Amino acid sequence: MTSNEHSPLTRKLSAFVALSEVELAVLERLHQRRRSFVAGRDMVHQGQSEQAAFILSAGWVCSYKLQADGSRQIVDFQVPGDFLGLRSVLLRTSDHSFEPIVDVEPAEVLTSDLIEAFTQTPRLATAILWAASRDEAMVVEHLVGIGRREADARMAHFLLELGSKLALVGLGSKAGFDCPLTQYHLADTLGLSAVHVNRVLRQLREHGLVTFRDGRVTFHDYGGLVALAGFDPTYLDQTGPLLT
Amino acid sequence: MTSNEHSPLTRKLSAFVALSEVELAVLERLHQRRRSFVAGRDMVHQGQSEQAAFILSAGWVCSYKLQADGSRQIVDFQVPGDFLGLRSVLLRTSDHSFEPIVDVEPAEVLTSDLIEAFTQTPRLATAILWAASRDEAMVVEHLVGIGRREADARMAHFLLELGSKLALVGLGSKAGFDCPLTQYHLADTLGLSAVHVNRVLRQLREHGLVTFRDGRVTFHDYGGLVALAGFDPTYLDQTGPLLT
Numbered sequence: 001m002t003s004n005e006h007s008p009l010t011r012k013l014s015a016f017v018a019l020s021e022v023e024l025a026v027l028e029r030l031h032q033r034r035r036s037f038v039a040g041r042d043m044v045h046q047g048q049s050e051q052a053a054f055i056l057s058a059g060w061v062c063s064y065k066l067q068a069d070g071s072r073q074i075v076d077f078q079v080p081g082d083f084l085g086l087r088s089v090l091l092r093t094s095d096h097s098f099e100p101i102v103d104v105e106p107a108e109v110l111t112s113d114l115i116e117a118f119t120q121t122p123r124l125a126t127a128i129l130w131a132a133s134r135d136e137a138m139v140v141e142h143l144v145g146i147g148r149r150e151a152d153a154r155m156a157h158f159l160l161e162l163g164s165k166l167a168l169v170g171l172g173s174k175a176g177f178d179c180p181l182t183q184y185h186l187a188d189t190l191g192l193s194a195v196h197v198n199r200v201l202r203q204l205r206e207h208g209l210v211t212f213r214d215g216r217v218t219f220h221d222y223g224g225l226v227a228l229a230g231f232d233p234t235y236l237d238q239t240g241p242l243l244t
Numbered sequence: 245m246t247s248n249e250h251s252p253l254t255r256k257l258s259a260f261v262a263l264s265e266v267e268l269a270v271l272e273r274l275h276q277r278r279r280s281f282v283a284g285r286d287m288v289h290q291g292q293s294e295q296a297a298f299i300l301s302a303g304w305v306c307s308y309k310l311q312a313d314g315s316r317q318i319v320d321f322q323v324p325g326d327f328l329g330l331r332s333v334l335l336r337t338s339d340h341s342f343e344p345i346v347d348v349e350p351a352e353v354l355t356s357d358l359i360e361a362f363t364q365t366p367r368l369a370t371a372i373l374w375a376a377s378r379d380e381a382m383v384v385e386h387l388v389g390i391g392r393r394e395a396d397a398r399m400a401h402f403l404l405e406l407g408s409k410l411a412l413v414g415l416g417s418k419a420g421f422d423c424p425l426t427q428y429h430l431a432d433t434l435g436l437s438a439v440h441v442n443r444v445l446r447q448l449r450e451h452g453l454v455t456f457r458d459g460r461v462t463f464h465d466y467g468g469l470v471a472l473a474g475f476d477p478t479y480l481d482q483t484g485p486l487l488t
Contacts, residue, residue, distance in 0.1 A: 191391035
C-alpha cells in the first residue's frame with residue numbers, strides 16, 4: 001500500500017510515529033464502520049451517554065457547548081485526519097455536541113474497539129495520544145486567545161492555526177485553504193458578534209494580510225499575519241518524527 | 245494496604261476503575277521519584293523540551309501561558325490527586341508553564357515510565373486517560389466560561405468546579421474549601437482585572453452566595469450559586485465506577 005491509499009489520520013500519525021504493518025492494519029481496521037451525517041444536524045449531542053468516537057476522512061465538523069441562555073461557544077473544529085470525540089470517549093456523558101458543517105461519512109469507533117487496539121499495539125496508542133494532546137494544545141491556545149488576545153490577533157491566530165492543521169493533511173498551505181465556515185461559526189468560536197467578525201475581517205483585508213471570501217481563506221502576507229497574531233506554531237509539534 | 249495509605253491520585257482513580265493489586269503496585273511505583281519545587285518559581289516553562297509529568301499529592305500548582313505583551317492566562321489548577329503535564333508529555337515542547345502556588349514535592353514521571361506502565365497494565369492506562377479526559381473537559385468549560393459567561397457566573401462556576409474537584413480527594417465539601425489563590429490568580433484565570441475580581445466577589449458575598457476570605461472559600465447558598473453559574477457537574481463524571 002502506498003501512503004496515498006491510507007486515510008488522512010493514518011498519514012498524519014505516520015508522519016510522527018513509524019508504524020509497523022501490524023499497527024497500520026489495526027489502525028485501518030478502526031476505519032471500517034462508516035456512518036453518514038447530514039450538515040447542520042448534531043451527530044453527538046451534549047448530555048448524550050455512551051457515545052462513540054469518529055475518525056473524519058473528509059469534511060468539517062465543529063464541537064460546541066450551548067449555554068442555558070441559548071448562546072453557543074464553539075470549542076474546536078475537526079478536519080480530515082482528526083479523531084472526533086476521542087477526548088471524551090472515556091467520560092460517560094458527552095460534555096459537548098458535534099455538528100457536521102458539511103455532510104460527512106466518518107468511521108465510528110467504539111470505546112471497546114479503541115481499548116482493544118491500544119492493548120494490541122501500545123505504539124499506536126502513543127501515536128493517537130500524541131494527536132489527542134495536540135488537539136488539546138489547540139483548545140488551550142483557543143482559551144488563551146479568548147482570554148487575552150485582541151479581536152484582530154484572535155482572528156489571525158485562528159486562521160493561521162487552521163491553515164497549519166490543514167497543511168498537515170495536504171489541504172492547505174501558506175497561500176491559503178478552502179474553508180466552509182460562515183461568519184456565525186467564527187463569531188461563536190472567537191466569542192465575538194457576527195458584526196464584530198465582519199469588521200475584523202475587513203480590517204485584516206484592508207491591511208493586506210488575509211482575505212476570507214467565497215469559501216476560501218487567502219493569505220496575502222503570511223509573515224505579517226504571524227506577527228500580528230503572535231503565532232508560534234511550536235505547540236502544534238509538527239516538526240518531525242516522535243517515535244522512529 | 246487500606247485506601248488511606250494510598251496517594252490522592254490512587255484514591256481518585258480507584259473510585260472509578262477497580263484496580264488490581266498489580267495495577268495498584270504499578271501506579272504506586274510511579275510515585276517513587278520525588279522532586280521539590282518552591283512556590284512562585286516555574287517548575288516547567290513554556291518552550292521547555294523533554295519535560296516530565298508530575299503527580300501532585302499535596303499543594304497547588306497552576307498552568308499558564310504568557311502572551312508576548314506580558315499578560316498571563318491561567319489555563320487550569322492542579323490540586324492533590326492531579327497528574328500535571330500529562331496532557332502535553334507527548335508533545336516534545338511544553339506549550340505552557342507550571343508554577344507552584346505553594347511549595348510542592350510532586351513525584352516526577354518520565355514519558356518512558358508512563359509508556360512502560362501503560363504497556364504493563366492497559367486498565368491503568370484507561371484510568372489515567374479517564375482522568376486526563378476529565379481534566380480536559382474542565383479546560384473546555386473554562387473556555388466556554390471566558391467566551392460566553394458573565395463575570396459573576398464565570399466566578400461562581402470556577403469556585404463550584406474547584407470545590408467538586410477537591411471534594412473527590414477529601415479536601416472540600418458543599419460547605420467550602422481551603423484555597424491559597426490570590427485575586428491575581430483569579431483575574432488571570434477568568435480574563436478579568438483584579439479590580440473586577442474584587443467587585444464580583446463582593447457582589448457574590450453581598451447576595452449571600454459565597455465568601456472568599458483569608459484562604460477559605462465558604463459556600464453560603466450552594467444551590468443559589470449553582471443556579472447563578474448554570475453549573476451542571478455532569479462533565480466531571482464523578483458519579484461512580486467506570487470499569488468494575
